[in-house]
Amino acid sequence: MAESALNFAFPSNASSPTPFTIQVDQGFVDESTLKASLYRPSIDILDDSNDNWLEGPPSANMTALADYWANEYDWTTQQDYINGNHSHFAITVPETPAWPHEVPLHFIHERANDEEALPLLLLHGWPSTSMEWHKVIGPLVSPDNASFAGHHVVAPDLPGFGFSPAVTHAGFDAKAIAGVMDDLMGRLGYDRYGIVSTDLGWWVTMKMLEVVRSGRIVGHFCDFFLVQATAEDTERYMKNQTTPEETRYMASSMEWYAQHTGYQYVQQLQPLAVGQAFSDSPVGFAGWVWHLLESVSDGYPYSFDEIITTALSLFVQGTYGNLRYYKYALDPAAFVLERTNVPTGVSQWGLGSPGSKFPGIADLNFAPRSWLERMANIREVYRHPSGGHFPALSEPSSWAADVLHFFQTCI
Numbered sequence: 001m002a003e004s005a006l007n008f009a010f011p012s013n014a015s016s017p018t019p020f021t022i023q024v025d026q027g028f029v030d031e032s033t034l035k036a037s038l039y040r041p042s043i044d045i046l047d048d049s050n051d052n053w054l055e056g057p058p059s060a061n062m063t064a065l066a067d068y069w070a071n072e073y074d075w076t077t078q079q080d081y082i083n084g085n086h087s088h089f090a091i092t093v094p095e096t097p098a099w100p101h102e103v104p105l106h107f108i109h110e111r112a113n114d115e116e117a118l119p120l121l122l123l124h125g126w127p128s129t130s131m132e133w134h135k136v137i138g139p140l141v142s143p144d145n146a147s148f149a150g151h152h153v154v155a156p157d158l159p160g161f162g163f164s165p166a167v168t169h170a171g172f173d174a175k176a177i178a179g180v181m182d183d184l185m186g187r188l189g190y191d192r193y194g195i196v197s198t199d200l201g202w203w204v205t206m207k208m209l210e211v212v213r214s215g216r217i218v219g220h221f222c223d224f225f226l227v228q229a230t231a232e233d234t235e236r237y238m239k240n241q242t243t244p245e246e247t248r249y250m251a252s253s254m255e256w257y258a259q260h261t262g263y264q265y266v267q268q269l270q271p272l273a274v275g276q277a278f279s280d281s282p283v284g285f286a287g288w289v290w291h292l293l294e295s296v297s298d299g300y301p302y303s304f305d306e307i308i309t310t311a312l313s314l315f316v317q318g319t320y321g322n323l324r325y326y327k328y329a330l331d332p333a334a335f336v337l338e339r340t341n342v343p344t345g346v347s348q349w350g351l352g353s354p355g356s357k358f359p360g361i362a363d364l365n366f367a368p369r370s371w372l373e374r375m376a377n378i379r380e381v382y383r384h385p386s387g388g389h390f391p392a393l394s395e396p397s398s399w400a401a402d403v404l405h406f407f408q409t410c411i
Contacts, residue, residue: 112150125199129162166321219410275320286311298388299355345406349387
């Protein structure tokens with residue numbers, strides 16, 4: 001993809017890791033600021049029926065966000081932070097057995113002092129980029145607790161997210177992404193590594209555990225693990241025969257699918273339509289992102305800077321490249337998963353804090369261990385009463401401690 005389309009410079013055909021500085025075109029930044037100043041909010045509901053944001057962010061909140069973006073937000077400050085706090089690289093991965101096209105990638109790569117440290121591949125989801133990990137990369141590389149070993153960390157932007165250019169052919173599914181990510185680790189010289197995943201990155205990882213040569217992946221840590229009820233589970237639920245833990249988990253899951261998955265179905269079925277709708281509205285796209293963040297973050301108080309930077313990082317090269325992951329990475333084949341024998345650690349974070357707008361999904365992340373064991377070789381389950389869907393941002397110290405503890409058992 002040409003620089004003019006990306007709105008940032010990206011090294012062409014970098015066959016080996018090349019130092020990379022994020023530099024978004026200033027004209028694009030200025031244009032986005034101008035568009036924010038021209039934002040026109042929707043009509044709003046005058047009663048209190050949308051106080052919990054179930055239908056979307058209220059106009060007053062969107063107007064405040066647009067005003068901040070137009071008059072106070074400074075992308076240059078955010079960009080300097082991103083560039084200054086991590087080591088960034090670019091590479092173009094050649095075709096793999098599962099994907100017959102080159103894939104350009106941006107990734108963060110930090111190395112521990114110990115040359116023999118276990119590398120960790122960190123895979124984010126949507127709406128996110130490699131910056132989901134910005135609070136935890138340091139603690140993983142150089143833990144404060146001397147009893148934990150440090151790790152080399154590799155944190156790519158998935159293609160189409162952040163500063164990894166989007167692929168330009170249809171069909172880039174979880175299996176194809178899996179091959180690209182394993183190839184990246186090989187090109188960095190890592191023969192054995194662990195994976196840390198969340199959200200869409202979890203689907204990619206589960207495919208990696210199926211297709212990557214046995215012995216390369218020594219462990220998988222995730223703060224998201226989707227376990228769907230079987231027909232037998234549902235029958236027991238209808239007969240009031242499930243355990244209290246199962247009942248709470250199933251009730252939260254049903255509430256989630258009934259009330260909160262509109263974005264998923266739209267992005268899965270018609271991602272280009274959504275991408276075209278948002279292509280000229282950075283504030284509108286930020287509202288789309290903000291709505292989901294507000295739903296799943298357990299009351300975490302996102303700042304306008306965080307919301308805008310997250311949205312702008314997904315908007316800069318056009319949103320279709322990341323929205324369409326729901327079409328290809330979550331196609332029906334993605335839900336047909338083999339049970340993995342790779343040692344797995346699951347960190348579960350509640351969604352029912354007093355600041356949460358949706359207590360009905362409080363136990364969405366609390367799949368019973370016996371259910372997890374249907375799909376993986378579960379070594380550790382860490383359970384936290386709060387923290388939400390982005391614990392690496394909301395609870396970075398506890399999250400990093402879980403990761404370090406789990407991989408200590410894998411070394």
